[in-house]
Amino acid sequence: MTYTKQLLLVCFISGLFATAQNKKFSLEAIWSGNFRTERLDALHSMNNGKQYSVLNFDRASGTTQIDVYDYKTSNKNKTLVNAANLEGLDRFSDYTFSADETQILLATEVTPIFRRSTLGKYYVYNLNTNVLELVAVEKIQEPTFSPDGTKIAYGYQNNLFVKDLQTGVTQQITFDGEKNKIINGITDWVYEEEFAFVRAFEWNAASNKIAFIRFDETEVPEFSMDVYGTDLYQTQHVFKYPKAGEANAKVSLHIYDVAANTTQDVEFNYADSDLYIPRLTWTNNPDLLSAQVMKRHQNELDLWLVNAASNQSQIILKERDSAYIDVTDNLTFLKDNSFIWTSEKDGFNHIYHYSKEGELISQVTKGNWEVTNYYGFDDKHNTIFYQSTENGSINRDVYAIKLNGRNKTRLTTDTGTNSAAFSADFTYFINTYSSVSTPPVYTLHYAKNGKEIKRIKDNAKLQEKLADYQMAEKQFSTIHVNGNDLNMWMVKPPNFDATKTYPLFMYQYSGPGSQSVANSWHAANDYWYQLLAQKGYIVVCIDGRGTGYKGADFKKVTQNELGKYEVADQIEAARKLGAQAYIDAARIGIWGWSYGGFMSSNALLKGNDVFKMAIAVAPVTSWRFYDTIYTERYMTTPQENPSGYDDNSPINHVDKLKGDYLLIHGTGDDNVHVQNTMRMVEALVQANKQFEWMIYPDKNHGIYGGNTRLHLYTKMTNFIDRTLGN
Structure with a gap:
């Protein structure tokens, strides 16, 4: 090759390289999903603590399946269910296991209502019998297995129902539900949007009682929106929306006894009935229900314990603030019914341990930083796992700490945003790490010390694309x-x-x-x-x-x-x-x-x-x-x-x-x-x-x-x- 040809080739390659490095973003590329990241979808840690399941979508066939992987090797062990093998079911978009993992609830035909609420058709797939059963002919809301896996409770047209999976019989348990008037067990618009939950019912540990919130929206003003669609005449969407200063739904708490087919009302002794009930959690005692109750100004929150057997209630914890109190999702009852709670009462969000009577045992974490996520409590090793801003307010790291506040260990090392998904027995965790310069990377770690075992998935292809x-x-x-x-x-x-x-x-x-x-x-x-x-x-x-x-x-x-x-x-x-x-x-x-x-x-x-x-x-x-x-x-x-x-x-x-x-x-x-x-x-x-x-x-x-x-x-x-x- 002559010198001139070599020079031309070098110039040509250099030109290509320079062009590649200077590729510019376009609105079409951005909004067509060109830079979408790969994720681990619907990850669930299996009960054995050694495996996890993931929802996988086969683009070629258009079907979905649930695959089980080994934590330590990341090898696929088996496919639990494949929509291609299910008669009358092409795909499903989400799944939930029964507590013993012998049954899977499959979500199909899911359509949104508001930000978090949906309607869908749901099937139960029995892994022992390979039988697929439709829960209800209608599109329903929030179907939930009982802890023993024998029943499913769900909402339909503002009422609650319980289906016995052994007999196939469905029992309606509330009867006064009516659109824009009464809702049983499903939140109203404002609870869904601002308290961030939809399912307002909870099974107890014995699977024989369901606590639920009833919303009486009768006095809440209506809001209407024209829906223009494609028809000759527009339609109108009318729903209850309480604007600031207007009437809220009147909420009440009830407990349904499955065997007796009876419902009891729970009374709270407040002079003012304008209250919120933003969270319900059963304790390990199947007769003891906890309820967080807030005054309308949201600067007073009480944690109530409700005895379903005696129908007696008591406040075991009071939170007060001159401004407002953020509702906690981190309430965890331990085996002795002492509980873990998060609060901003010292000026920063931290973890606290209380006795079952509501007496403070210890403040577990403290410092001029915030606990940003609580992952759970490992009772075998007496350890709490959490995420925090200890490494700067724009960063997140994962930590372990003993229940008494000692032996704190930072489990993640890379500066950026770290988020953990722990195995059921807290042996492992999958860390999702990203930073301003690194797209999401999924790695497996030992929970006891944070040591990385292996990389599961990264977004190297995206980085290669962005290099241009x-x-x-x-x-x-x-x-x-x-x-x-x-x-x-x-x-x-x-x-x-x-x-x-x-x-x-x-x-x-x-x-x-x-x-x-x-x-x-x-x-x-x-x-x-x-x-x-x-x-x-x-x-x-x-x-x-x-x-x-x-x-x-x-x-x-x-x-x-x-x-x-x-x-x-x-x-x-x-x-x-x-x-x-x-x-x-x-x-x-x-x-x-x-x-x-x-x-x-x-x-x-x-x-x-x-x-x-x-x-x-x-x-x-x-x-x-x-x-x-x-x-x-x-x-x-x-x-x-x-x-x-x-x-x-x-x-x-x-x-x-x-x-x-x-x-x-x-x-x-x-x-x-x-x-x-x-x-x-x-x-x-x-x-x-x-x-x-x-x-x-x-x-x-x-x-x-x-x-x-x-x-x-x-x-x-x-x-x-x-x-x-x-």
Whole structure:
């Protein structure tokens, strides 16, 4: 080969390499799922503690199956059930084992109702007999095995039913359920959204009693949404939605005796009947039920023990706070019925151990950091496993600690976000690790010391794909604003030149207890921020006061005045960043979704000398329009705190609009109603303020489906280019 040919070949290869390294992101690539990560779906630790099961989907055949793997070797041991071998069942989307793992509940034809609730057809597959049985002909809610595996309880049309799997007989146990009036055993809209659960019934350990919550929605005001669909006439979706200060559902607690076919009512001796029952948990004693009961202001929480045999109740623990109390999911009753509890009572979220009478035995964890997840208690080794922010508020690590608070061991070593799934006997755990530079990696570890045994799955293919792209580093730091060091990340254009000036585009959510600045792998928006950086924007996110994982005082400073301190922090941070030589202070924008849309609207209006533009997606524009549980937790009621509701609501500051404003909402948003945007639009019109807006018909709070996300982000990108670009 001649020198000239060699030179041409080298130049050609170098050109290809340079091109590969400079591939740019596109909206089409981002929203087509090109950068989706691989996961371990529906992982379940088997009772023997040596194996785990995973739901696998065969794209070629379109069927699903449950495969069992060995923890130590990661080898597949067997397939428990394959939809291809089940007559009349092509696939299933989820599964649940009976306690003895001889039966599997398979979910099919699942359709969403609201954020967490679904309807579906469910089958029980018996691994001993290979028999597949339909639980009910109708689509049902929350089917749940009894602990002995002989029965399934479920909800249907606001009533509860119990099916005997041995006889095939179904018994209806409540009869007064009626749409928009009475719900038995399934939560109403506001409980589902704000207390984050749907199944409001629980089996006891002996499988002979079911505790359930009854919701009387009769006096709750109705909200209606037009559903435009494709027919000639639109339909209307009407449901009960208690807005701040309005009537809640009246809740009551009941215990059904399966053998006697009788139901007893549980009485709580409160003078005020306006209560919440956000959690039910049976103790190891099949006659003792625990119930967490909160006053409407949510600054008082009582843990009750209810004796189903004597129908007597007592409070064994009281939590009080000047602001609010977060409901705990971590209540764990030990063999002696002492219990583990998490609380912020010392200023940070920590683990506590109480006697069965509710006397404090010990505070298990302590320090100026937060316990962010409780994984469970290993009674064989007297050890608690948990996740925390001890390695910095933007990171997560997994720890083990003795019940008495001694011998604390950090089980994960890589800095970033670590999350554990433990085997049933706490011999092993599968760690999911990611960071801003590492996509999710799944590794197997010994629980006793955290030693890694092997890598199960990673996202090396995704990393290889991204190696071809022009990726800018997401840089973590803090910014000192209004007396606080606030967590911040920044993405600069790939070929950043400090002698040039760039427009600044800020993202935030900022809701109470939230976190947007975290050392974890990218979500879809992060690729969008890379696209914007490639266009020449500096993108920044700052977690201001009111956000989480830095202690209760930092989080609860916004109490009774949502939108005051959080907005002040974003405005001042933008002003401070705008003073940097490489940022064009005349071209600063901000955006957010939901609470973030409330924030971006306020920032543009109150900070009209700082922000040139804002995008608000599905924003709250007045807290008077939002639900009771969330809003009153932070604001009390509008009747008690009118100025808190009105002084910081964007709808009351439209006269301050100077910059460019894009308002976006879905008409099918059952959470933050499109009413917020409609009222904001009317206020802007009457103030003679020009703005842009986009409505997505029948789309809910997530605004997705088909090409919707691509259209939405194209709309926003074009708006950014037009208002902040050169």
